[in-house]
Amino acid sequence: MTLSPGTALPTIKRNSIIDDFRFPEGLPTADDLPCSDDKPVDNELQELIPGLLKAILIDIWRDQPNNWLFAVDMGFYYDPNKPAIAPDGMLCLGVQPPATENLRSSYVLWQEKVLPIFALEIVSKTAGGERTTKMGVLESMGILYYLIYAPLRKRKAKFQLYKLVEGRYVLESDGQQPYWMPEVGLAIGADRRPYGSLEREWLFWYTAEGDRYPTPIERATAADTRATTAEQENTRLRQRLLELGLDLDE
Numbered sequence: 240m241t242l243s244p245g246t247a248l249p250t251i252k253r254n255s256i257i258d259d260f261r262f263p264e265g266l267p268t269a270d271d272l273p274c275s276d277d278k279p280v281d282n283e284l285q286e287l288i289p290g291l292l293k294a295i296l297i298d299i300w301r302d303q304p305n306n307w308l309f310a311v312d313m314g315f316y317y318d319p320n321k322p323a324i325a326p327d328g329m330l331c332l333g334v335q336p337p338a339t340e341n342l343r344s345s346y347v348l349w350q351e352k353v354l355p356i357f358a359l360e361i362v363s364k365t366a367g368g369e370r371t372t373k374m375g376v377l378e379s380m381g382i383l384y385y386l387i388y389a390p391l392r393k394r395k396a397k398f399q400l401y402k403l404v405e406g407r408y409v410l411e412s413d414g415q416q417p418y419w420m421p422e423v424g425l426a427i428g429a430d431r432r433p434y435g436s437l438e439r440e441w442l443f444w445y446t447a448e449g450d451r452y453p454t455p456i457e458r459a460t461a462a463d464t465r466a467t468t469a470e471q472e473n474t475r476l477r478q479r480l481l482e483l484g485l486d487l488d489e
Contacts, residue, residue: 262349266319273323274314274344282363284390286311288442289328289359291434291454292427295444296330298455299425305336314345315355317380324376328359330423348380357423358382359442362389374401378408384420386427388442397440398429417445 293309300307308331314323323345334353337343348354358377360369367373369387377385385401385408396414403409412418417428426445434441434454444452 262319266349267347268350269316269343269345269347272314272316272345272347282361285327285361285363287434288361288388288390291441292328292359292444294455295452298458299444299452306334307332308334308343308346310343310346313343316345316347316349317376319349324373326355326358326373326377327361328357329355330357331355332423354380355382357384357386357420359386359388362387362391364391374408378403378406381406383422388429390440400427417443417449417451419445419447421447 289309289311293311296307296309308329310326310329310331312325312327313329314325315329316323329346331346331351331353334351346355360367360373362369374385374387381403383403385403387399387401389395389397389399398412398414398416399410400412400416400418401408402411417426419426426447426449427442428445428449428451429440430443430451431440432438432443432454434456443454446452
């Protein structure tokens, strides 16, 4: 079962940990910093899967204020003395809308002053610190949810979601999904569906009840189907009335 978009954004509670960083004045801004970590993706799924999640979010929250960001492979600057990391996907809630139509080139914590709430890593053949270095950074920064999705895995769970509990990541889902995130107002899980020209397993957003949100293409196709069905029903009704000898103009 799929749902029509339109769910409300959750109530945003500002994460107090941001006040603990005490960033000094005069730090470089997003305009001064590289837009990513300069590490190219090594698998097309690392762009396609987060891109699909972002497209569905745009559809779900299309009537909501523009105070959220789902960044795909965007540089996340969390420490002025360290290079950026770039999660494959990163969700931030309660951020200020972009000041210009050029949008963000990177996510600079001392500018935004809002911690991301969810991070996603798509694991390919080459390990990229998803369970070591990058995971340690996200944990130390206080990112609440961290999902590692390894679509090439055969024997172990592809879907592993961690939640920050008392400052440490705890494995909340080792393959069990969709997984509900009340602070986000959405669940996330995998399903095998066609997307574009490819049918395979993708990540999707779900409701608390486990109902999958449709992709924008699915929603548009469903609307076209309903319109076609209604037109066909109208044509059949007109034909029947004519057979009964009724004057449709009257």
